[in-house]
Amino acid sequence: MASPKTNNYYSKIISAIWLIFIAGLLGLGLYVYAVSINFLNLFGELPDFRALENPKSVLASEVYSEDNVLMGKYFLENRSPVDELRDLPQNLIDALIATEDIRFEEHSGIDFKGSFAVIYYKLTGKQDRGSSTLTQQLARNLFRTRTDLNKGLLSSVPGMRMLIIKTKEWIMAIRLERSYSKREILLMYLNTVDFGSGAFGIKSAAKTFFNKAPKDLQLQESAVLVGLLKGPSYFSPVKNPERSLLRRNTVIDQMQKYGFIQATEAEQAKSTEIALDYRVENQNTGIAPYFRTELSKFLLRWCKENGYNLYEDGLRIYTTIDSRMQRYAEEAVRENMEKQQKLFASYWKGREPWTYDNGATIKGFLEQQIKLTDRYKALKARYEDNEDSINYYLRKKIPMKVFTWEAPGEKEVVMSPMDSLAYYKRFLNTGFMAMNPLNGYIKAWVGGNNYKYFKYDHVKQGRRQPGSTFKPVVYLAAIDNGYSPCYQVMDVPVTFPAEDGRPPYTPKNDDNVFSGRSFDLREALAFSKNSVTAHLVQKLTPAVIVKYAERLGFSSKIEPVPAVGFGSSDVSLYEMCGAYGTFVNSGKWTEPVYLTRIEDKNGNLLLNFVPKSRDIISEETAYLMVHLLKGGADIKGGTSYYGLRFRHKLKNEIGAKTGTTSNYSDAWFMAITPDLVCGSWVGGENRSIHFRSAAYGQGNKLALPQYGLFMQKVLADKSIAINTGPFPKPTAPLTVEIDCAKYNNMGGLPQDSVNQNEILNPNIQLDEGI
Template structure:
């Protein structure tokens, strides 16, 4: 017997030693000492606004750790009583509980043998996934024995390296509670919208009860079963003397009241912005060997959470009304039209073929169009977006495509031009339903918002804002296979009267812009666009001055910011710094700058842009006459052919705002400029936003006059003395239109 005992003990020691060193790779890897001292679990990275508001998280496992001091005693008591009642007495392995397993099995009672420390080892080191790569590892009993042995060894080592408090903290910060909630901090927020410290004893017992089987005991999915489990945890707390019998009876009668909300990327402020930040940081993460979704980084951005709230509200308010007008105008008709106003045949079928759903179905059914068409027209119950709130509807994918194609889209960006800090970013109507970002991802023809670049080139080439030019036609001769080109004014004709360049820009007159392009050359205009930060391809064609080439709101805000920032182009930036999970700074970010214009030219352009809001006939005078803004604002409206794109750019001394409104496709638009021009479809969005910002006394923006250069100006700005010989028309060229029809609109909308 002694020989058998000694031999068995020796065999056990040899077996444990072999597992520990992974003898001949039979048992799979074991963590080294460095890994053991720095166990790593996936931590959600957090992204913050400039004013310290948590905007959201990046994660695969939504886990945000808490310190031991922030763990409430009721959670700790419930955990120990339920999972490891002798936690304070053992050193990683509970031999008393281990040898009691046969008794529990014979008596029919359930009991697990893993201590809290072993469970920590299992989760932290993924013993059943990452360390399960030995020759003898399998899904059978031998593989389970090897895995258990590793967990015993790791538990002992953890107990040697960490205090009991540290092990408890690791457990509560790593365990899975279901509903994509990892760790007690996220679980408390997900199920009860509380911090761990705020949890009541019944709530603590509920969360502790989940960890044994998250899908089985979830209070959101199985409330009755979860309540029984919670009451059992409370009974265990009584047995362990953590709770009195009276307290247990009181707590077991309480209902589980949830404030259930699973965090996802579509929730919270600035989802389009956060998505763009993630794209931007992926390159940095790869270069520096970081994982944006697992390293618990702290990302500090330039965004102002208050401005962001106002921007999102302004987009929602403005688009809801514009959508009502749009739907009324196309009621009972198909809005996708060609240049002649005729319905585009097979528009939806063609659009569907460009979707990922169509490509996936074609791949699944080996190109069988009959099968694909069947599923494209099969109706499902789905949740859809509306400006009155989400709705449940029975729709096929083709119905859904038809439904969403009729919705107007928008993009809005606000930037501080002095440092490039992005203050607000709204990429669309609703991120949950419209993922495409119209601030940077989307590029459309900018229309007349491109004209200031032409005028910038003209000022640099010696033209004065007071330079007179008659409103007559300019014809570009045909070349390179192109026919002769004669741009027309917005209303179609020419007045023959003389206007200064300042007046021409204020009224957005195409005839005088065309003449400037003719004199300067399209190549010169393209060169200035590049100097001002337009990175999208621009064709050097006669129509370049009217925004014929696509660009983004992001690019235009950088260009207009150059005027405000004394000729220095500052690339808009999103992130200021990144810290690791311990608060150590990993990197600071600074905007890239370059000298693009002279300070004088930049100031002249800010002055000329103000004419749009102050000159009789200016396209943006409503900012002073309607919105009643008492401070200087530079502005420019933009409208493209067939009213497919409506733009507006607004500048003040420390804020540049750019916005676009239109359909998802260029063929979807309003019928006339009465609804579809920039001054009507885009400008009011700026007014709504600025009204909200100005009303918030906690937001400091500069409403003083634009600062003049220190050196005396060499360019004349006061053109009033030239106006005596010029006839003045107080109606803007792109506003000589009837008012929008009030049919099908409520009185409160008019």
């Protein structure tokens, strides 16, 4: 029997143990409380109740087409949320729980059993495993617990940083469990976790690795994605396919172990190879990248003015683009440009394509052009006037990828920066736009050959001389000032006298021949007779032509010079489509628009976009312009007739105009139908790079085919409602006769003896101040 002294000794030990235990509990409680309130800023801040109830997650803003197809995103982190857990496959949820947190339904944010198991594994040297629950991981993802923003004064003390981080995650996990249901936590986790390859959240991951929606993921695919959570780079199926396969099979084994799947299903899934459809999302990919870049310029301004972040706030942006028309436009451009590039390469084989007007090669062309590049400017800043060092790096050959029209669209080469410059200068460039003239909605926008390699946009950013596609502006001025489509003009030279230091100017016809016969205005526009345009410009004056151009929406500077009617001033394809749309829209100019509305991440309307429009010409004048333009497609010998009606076999009503600038530097084509206006441009990056033959370089050879191919595809798609004609007539009867045969052979009179006063309305005075 123990003595009283011994009993007293043991009693003191037990009391001491209890005191230590209670003190430990109190200390732990005080420590947790101190962390939760960030006592004396020792531990770093924790999110408050409001942040917990409304956790802010960085969300990509999404761009949608008019037919509700996701076109692309603007993001810092490629993160788009899944709205409901029911939109996810059960195999994905099972794989996640089996692998990451099997006691997810049992714990309240902290898995103490798992934590003690981790300590045991570490002490015994057995296989390591993680102890963080899904809720703790969610807290880490939502509130960035491991960033510098959340560090307190004690974070720099050795050993304290991770203890504080873990404590914070425990606290927030418990708070999250109190605020959200288990299903909500699962959904939030899957919407925020990093899967690697720039994909945040399951929606982006499924799209990136398998090009499908999460709901369509198969068991083996879900296992691959869950396997990435342990190490997105280490277990990447792209970078490390063997590791990814082993990790996927481990996930499947876990699912079998915990009864989510049967052994036969597990073996079948593990026997399947990983079949990726890997597509990393960035601005180079997706639908209409040139368009989305232009759209972002407006959106960034709007977000700045209205307190939103385009890259983080999950805005939903709805555009006017028709995804089907956009696809057909891109296909048409690719088919045409691949063919034209082969012809161009063959035409200039063995010669440099950068030439003066007389055909002589421009000496030192590349040396001058390289100085305009960012690479040269960076080298210049680094080496200052050390030209030897600059030239060394400009001519140093390095491995790189370059664009090619051959599949898959790029190839690996060894080139110097000078070689690369020469390579890309030999490419023809292009732009294509389609617009509904009745409401200004842009339906398709292709700004170049390939956005990844040709960033410059040739729809709105680029401006080039439009050539004869500008002639309808002259004809509009004539019609609006009393000229009839049947007004006849002799095909003879017209000379503009010397003025303001300019020499006398006598425009030539395309074939350098003046026939001496008379052409009515419809024929003259169809055959693109420069002599007739010169006659009209001289009668109306260049200043009047400029006024009409401004009324048609041209914001580019149009110079009032004698050559104005031949497209001597640079304009954009965007402006041209807007101008031509006026003719179809009964005389109302409508600004081309690409945006309909913007919503926040919850679907609340932030902006409803209404296009600008104004009446600028009468309904009759607009219809007469349509009648004139139809001549280009319908009169035999018209510049668009063969290409549209025979080469591309288009039977619908079309108004059309081709355009070619001096030395074939620019090839243009404009076309109108009752509910579509299209513009096409093809040319070199520099005006000195072009074909030197009408057989290859004219608008009907280079630019028209893109429209023809596009319309063939659009008309073949019965899901697209396109009005094939006829063009609607004005509500009031026409006041002029448009059947020129009633004038031309009246009583057997020769064409050049028609009384012009019957065709030119003498009561309308030229308005110089329009």
